[in-house]
Amino acid sequence: VGKSNVPGPCTARLESIEDVVYEQRPIPEISGDQVLVQVKKTGICGSDVHYLVHGRIGDFIVNNPMVLGHESAGIVSKVGPNVKHLKVGDRVAVEPGATCRACDACKSGRYNLCPDIIFAATPPYDGTLGRFYRVPADLAYPLPQGVSLEDGAMMEPLAVGIHSVSNLGGFRANQSIAIFGCGPVGLLCMAVAKALGAKRIIAVDIVPSRLEFAKQYAATATYLPIAPNEGESKIDYSRRNGDAMKQQLGIEDRGTQAIDLVIDASGAEVSIQTAFNIVKSGGTFVQVGMGNPNVTVNLSQLMTKELVYKGSFRYGPGDYPLAIALVAQGKINLKPLVTHRFPFDQAITAFNATRAGKSEDGKGVIKAIISGPDVSTDED
Amino acid sequence: VGKSNVPGPCTARLESIEDVVYEQRPIPEISGDQVLVQVKKTGICGSDVHYLVHGRIGDFIVNNPMVLGHESAGIVSKVGPNVKHLKVGDRVAVEPGATCRACDACKSGRYNLCPDIIFAATPPYDGTLGRFYRVPADLAYPLPQGVSLEDGAMMEPLAVGIHSVSNLGGFRANQSIAIFGCGPVGLLCMAVAKALGAKRIIAVDIVPSRLEFAKQYAATATYLPIAPNEGESKIDYSRRNGDAMKQQLGIEDRGTQAIDLVIDASGAEVSIQTAFNIVKSGGTFVQVGMGNPNVTVNLSQLMTKELVYKGSFRYGPGDYPLAIALVAQGKINLKPLVTHRFPFDQAITAFNATRAGKSEDGKGVIKAIISGPDVSTDED
Amino acid sequence: VGKSNVPGPCTARLESIEDVVYEQRPIPEISGDQVLVQVKKTGICGSDVHYLVHGRIGDFIVNNPMVLGHESAGIVSKVGPNVKHLKVGDRVAVEPGATCRACDACKSGRYNLCPDIIFAATPPYDGTLGRFYRVPADLAYPLPQGVSLEDGAMMEPLAVGIHSVSNLGGFRANQSIAIFGCGPVGLLCMAVAKALGAKRIIAVDIVPSRLEFAKQYAATATYLPIAPNEGESKIDYSRRNGDAMKQQLGIEDRGTQAIDLVIDASGAEVSIQTAFNIVKSGGTFVQVGMGNPNVTVNLSQLMTKELVYKGSFRYGPGDYPLAIALVAQGKINLKPLVTHRFPFDQAITAFNATRAGKSEDGKGVIKAIISGPDVSTDED
Amino acid sequence: VGKSNVPGPCTARLESIEDVVYEQRPIPEISGDQVLVQVKKTGICGSDVHYLVHGRIGDFIVNNPMVLGHESAGIVSKVGPNVKHLKVGDRVAVEPGATCRACDACKSGRYNLCPDIIFAATPPYDGTLGRFYRVPADLAYPLPQGVSLEDGAMMEPLAVGIHSVSNLGGFRANQSIAIFGCGPVGLLCMAVAKALGAKRIIAVDIVPSRLEFAKQYAATATYLPIAPNEGESKIDYSRRNGDAMKQQLGIEDRGTQAIDLVIDASGAEVSIQTAFNIVKSGGTFVQVGMGNPNVTVNLSQLMTKELVYKGSFRYGPGDYPLAIALVAQGKINLKPLVTHRFPFDQAITAFNATRAGKSEDGKGVIKAIISGPDVSTDED
Ligand SMILES: NC(=O)c1ccc[n+]([C@@H]2O[C@H](COP(=O)([O-])OP(=O)(O)OC[C@H]3O[C@@H](n4cnc5c(N)ncnc54)[C@H](O)[C@@H]3O)[C@@H](O)[C@H]2O)c1
Ligand SMILES: NC(=O)c1ccc[n+]([C@@H]2O[C@H](COP(=O)([O-])OP(=O)(O)OC[C@H]3O[C@@H](n4cnc5c(N)ncnc54)[C@H](O)[C@@H]3O)[C@@H](O)[C@H]2O)c1
Ligand SMILES: NC(=O)c1ccc[n+]([C@@H]2O[C@H](COP(=O)([O-])OP(=O)(O)OC[C@H]3O[C@@H](n4cnc5c(N)ncnc54)[C@H](O)[C@@H]3O)[C@@H](O)[C@H]2O)c1
Ligand SMILES: NC(=O)c1ccc[n+]([C@@H]2O[C@H](COP(=O)([O-])OP(=O)(O)OC[C@H]3O[C@@H](n4cnc5c(N)ncnc54)[C@H](O)[C@@H]3O)[C@@H](O)[C@H]2O)c1
Ligand SMILES: [Zn+2]
Numbered sequence A, B, C, D: 001v002g003k004s005n006v007p008g009p010c011t012a013r014l015e016s017i018e019d020v021v022y023e024q025r026p027i028p029e030i031s032g033d034q035v036l037v038q039v040k041k042t043g044i045c046g047s048d049v050h051y052l053v054h055g056r057i058g059d060f061i062v063n064n065p066m067v068l069g070h071e072s073a074g075i076v077s078k079v080g081p082n083v084k085h086l087k088v089g090d091r092v093a094v095e096p097g098a099t100c101r102a103c104d105a106c107k108s109g110r111y112n113l114c115p116d117i118i119f120a121a122t123p124p125y126d127g128t129l130g131r132f133y134r135v136p137a138d139l140a141y142p143l144p145q146g147v148s149l150e151d152g153a154m155m156e157p158l159a160v161g162i163h164s165v166s167n168l169g170g171f172r173a174n175q176s177i178a179i180f181g182c183g184p185v186g187l188l189c190m191a192v193a194k195a196l197g198a199k200r201i202i203a204v205d206i207v208p209s210r211l212e213f214a215k216q217y218a219a220t221a222t223y224l225p226i227a228p229n230e231g232e233s234k235i236d237y238s239r240r241n242g243d244a245m246k247q248q249l250g251i252e253d254r255g256t257q258a259i260d261l262v263i264d265a266s267g268a269e270v271s272i273q274t275a276f277n278i279v280k281s282g283g284t285f286v287q288v289g290m291g292n293p294n295v296t297v298n299l300s301q302l303m304t305k306e307l308v309y310k311g312s313f314r315y316g317p318g319d320y321p322l323a324i325a326l327v328a329q330g331k332i333n334l335k336p337l338v339t340h341r342f343p344f345d346q347a348i349t350a351f352n353a354t355r356a357g358k359s360e361d362g363k364g365v366i367k368a369i370i371s372g373p374d375v376s377t378d379e380d
């Protein structure tokens, strides 16, 4: 049941827009510092779907066929001669960006800004959605006991949450956070905030079922944006919306009722605008969501509140280890987020469900996991 | 010559839009921790002119008559009984914002965010443009020898530059900076960057004479924005403009040719947009200029470069002292910026010249200084 | 039962070494920004005992009679006319250091370094151990529901823990900490580390019962120092002791088994020396305990591990609020620490028990609380 | 004159204590990311002499013959196939520590703490004092025009100064610094402080001629420690010495006359003790000098002033680039520090002069440079 019978080393490759094909591939050679990981579980991310549907994300354009997938965990199947901390058979989460290790960014602790990063499923580099994936050994993180391979696949989006909330947001115990967007990334940001000892976690989404999910999962309160008025500009709407949100939830500009940190994980312009309104004087706003690149923001708020508005890009030093540790310690529970599981040969169905936001049976998708070519969907 | 003969304690008060009147006022009483400063020199700031012309700045509305002016220096004329570090006759620069000293912002080192700040010439509080101004003693900073009263009046806008470049921008020796806007604030930001050991200071303005001034004063290079195309959106223009600027000046996204810090001191939307384009990967952008509150920015740049975009509001702990020290040490020369001097009874002429950007003789205004009611414009 | 019947406003005053007398005092007048607190509960601190026994702590010498006590909570009994956030009858914790609010330290967010601080029971200033204590209103923190007056009295030592662990130590979720000394301060540091999401909390003490207490309370592991060899120098002993500790507890210099932060809350030279040995490469060591002022440390460790060694002095902005919030949220439980309660007229017995480390019945003292002159020891 | 005629690839190798021999070595092979540098100029460092005389530094013990030298510059003579930014013939400064690039320290921006660093002339790794040295290409920094090869050799100790003053010390314009020890490292710390815009640079040494040198070079004031009293403990002496220094130079604990940062570059216990006394409340003390590992310090000072005491170990990301840039911009002049020059075959004379602190003609040594085997001492 749910076990793919595609033979040999194989991948699900994006051939052209909307066209995924399966193909056999040679098993990659590894060098001294690398390991070969047999991929067991891969989560589907909005960006995979975006490449599938649009063939590009901003300036990253898929010109040649490309294997999709970058949220993966698996079993170490080969180990380079210099590798000490791993052995064949180890269960690992894969950090999917190999960096140059020699540029200023890499050396100064910001390797996610490395211009030469080889990131899985970002053109022109192949992704992880195949039988094997090759990585530098330090990017294969052993999974502690009690952390499943599915959990391991979820470490990638969780690391995005860690990076934005803990690292860039500097979030600490007893602080309050508002998170716009209750997709997997927003929900994981909430999970991180909770694990770090948040006082208040406010979830915002335009889809009531997602708010409901957030409330069950990690939020202490939710907010459903008000309806815009006819002909109202976005910025006017957002001022009203922010005021309504403040009033409804008793949010203030300063003091114990203030919001220390806002995360946008929706990419929606009105979320971003509203965020400037509700964040506290002296507060921080971390931008994670990517939507329309050009967004109108209110600079009076930025200035008179001396806000710090930071872009968040993937994850960096320490983010994967913290993600894994918080899950291992039970401070973050990833299991409720995996709503769908597909065998390898149903990858296309999986993409379609993620794209539609629900499977054919109408069940809402948070995260769909595709099992490796030879893995049952029952194993986790 | 140029000495006002308005009698007694008097002020230049904004009665209603475009209407400044002189009036007699009682000499203010001081309490134990305060000093009374006889105002000798006051710089005119764009915000004074703005209140004069529009009667408001954003949410700050002049509902009642208000004395203008907040860039002042003078002589201590009375000292409260608890004051130890000042005596009658001391020459001082006045920091024009008295804070509550008890709120979270005040106690945590961010007093410029105090909600109860009493800021000169921000409604409903009277400004400094009178014979006397009363301040808490710690806001009256003694001027070292060699620092003139006119220099003292300039400490206020210089503190804005210190706060944004040194404090929020964290600017350090051998870094590169680009500054949009070559008005007094932008020029002072350049002066600060130079004093801190900048490698490269790029000045941007749409007025060639201001670029010329910047070059003479502190910039190592200048940039005159390209012309927009017909019908081109601001954001499209700004991308082209940023690309042209990068090419013309050999600016790169990383490495030694990159721009570590950008300051916008123009408030122009296209400046802000261009800034996002030219700042380096991992760089910082501090917003000082206030123009149209709603500005469209490119979030792809914010995110993929993990920019930090900070609002700058006035100045805080340590900014006045550093401003005064850098001038006293000769690392910043304020004198070239004072282009115009007016006696007290010509305050209205001074406002008009600042508003027009030039005096009647056609000379461009950078900073106009109004002398106190009983002070010659020749004394500095 | 346990209710003192000393009449009128009264205090327990340190007359000279080892001599505490009760005396009547006039009720203090308050100014506009102050409140008068009727003191209900006061914890005894080692420093109170130290002044009692030695008449001095370092350069602070008790030359004139001085009221003891600085860990207090009570009820607001009078409110200055400018005070808005408090009313008569409010239950409050008292932060016992009133600062000048105008010096560089006060303005830059480090008010604990104010040279003009008026700190309760630090000579020449009277402490809180009387019927009334007068404070600036912002230093009287309302106690949320569920937080008792005894808890309120404990906020002072808890703020010491917050300051050292959270603020100076920058401790974050999933980090590991070792704490030397399991007196009230060390235990509260553990409580803070636990509330902030510590992975590992190692308690060290030479008294096994205190280790036992720590284990019950908040530590994940304990360490009892090895015995010194005959004639062994302290530094040699400490190297052996650190090595033994590392081996026994599996502590490493780097990676997941490393200690990110060490707190010394013992003041013992050998603790401090051992701490340098066990803290990780790149780690932080915060000194809270005060013992012999002159201590020999190993600078090879400081340098090759690039340690940061910080002195911690009392508490500063945000420490009291965070202490109160963590208790109110149930993340820190103060109740187990209060081992002894005394009525006001048995203050001397309370001091003696604290000094001896146990009451006459042999029960070990962690924290003894003295109730106010008119308060039952049963109320908490 | 002064050109060594030792044939072929050769090195000056430490055979055993006090025994340096010359020997022929094969030219090293390089891998794809490496370059081969023909060494032209090498500075002698105290640690080279220390290994020569004692055969060890702390736990680093020379068990096998080892080539000395780690302060070198030269000409690129071979370039690995992956190297882009260098070509044969480029003049480069060599950063002598190759790190693993994969451990937590390397990835988080603290590569000097890498446990697997291969550091030139730290046992068991050979140093640079030969005809060729092989390094990863990113550790060979091109020297800008106007920066000589001798300057290039000096970048290594200058990077130590950059790391401690700018990076760890966070030194900024208008701050004051005191530096104990006026050897090459102390002097270079002064040069860095000056380049960063120091207000006051106080040099301390027990050798008057070194103070004189410091004064000429970069210090604004000097201090010659007072004589100890007979039988006085070091800590007592240091308290007196610190008090005398404060009085003589008008140093205060707070405000404009305070010392923001202290650097110890002497390793002397009394310097370190004095430093705790004279640094300001809230100040920073960076330990660079290595002397007796066990040093007695005053923790009262550490605590009541909330000092931050940091160990400094070599240098990390950005330190070499900043060193080179400040020299290229003329903000630091390295030439006065090179007091002695020796041809390769007089290496032993050079070591002896450095060890004695003066050459046979009695001239004091600050820095002695040994030219490469085929290089004239006249070229710089
Ligand atoms: N910065 C990074 O490194 C990084 C990494 C991964 C994902 N992302 C981005 O993070 C975002 C979230 O990712 P995801 O996988 O959770 O996506 P998702 O599409 O599943 O979730 C987005 C959520 O935002 C909600 N939303 C839409 N408009 C809204 C509005 N006006 N107000 C409030 N909520 C609104 C949607 O209903 C949805 O629940 C995406 O934009 C993605 O591109 C960024
Ligand atoms: N953040 C704060 O606390 C603070 C304090 C003081 C002033 N300000 C603001 O700083 C800004 C500068 O103040 P100022 O007194 O120097 O004003 P100013 O008007 O004298 O200078 C603005 C300069 O920007 C130039 N400019 C306009 N459009 C431009 C464009 N598209 N590109 C480049 N340059 C352009 C103008 O030609 C002018 O030289 C103002 O917006 C003011 O409100 C902010
Ligand atoms: N920095 C500050 O602002 C501040 C504030 C309050 C208290 N303190 C200091 O904190 C320290 C702790 O205060 P407390 O009230 O908990 O004191 P305490 O005396 O109750 O506790 C000290 C503990 O250290 C233990 N100890 C003694 N020698 C030891 C050793 N060699 N190894 C391990 N443990 C050892 C003792 O057994 C005791 O349990 C005191 O030195 C006090 O002066 C500092
Ligand atoms: N931390 C690091 O990474 C690093 C790197 C290089 C060097 N170092 C160390 O830095 C120190 C300085 O190196 P250097 O090459 O300049 O050495 P050096 O021996 O030439 O200079 C030391 C100076 O300190 C002076 N001195 C000695 N006792 C003193 C005292 N009591 N008070 C004031 N001055 C005193 C000496 O007279 C001498 O001028 C050495 O200890 C060295 O080991 C550390
Ligand atoms: Zn890189």
Ligand SMILES: [Zn+2]
Pocket (backbone or CB within 6 Å): B099, B100, B101, B102, B103, B104, B105, B106, B107, B111, B113, B114, B115, B116, B117
């Ligand atoms: Zn305030």
Ligand SMILES: [Zn+2]
Pocket (backbone or CB within 6 Å): C099, C100, C101, C102, C103, C104, C105, C106, C107, C111, C113, C114, C115, C116, C117
């Ligand atoms: Zn103060």
Ligand SMILES: [Zn+2]
Pocket (backbone or CB within 6 Å): D099, D100, D101, D102, D103, D104, D105, D106, D111, D113, D114, D115, D116
């Ligand atoms: Zn490493």
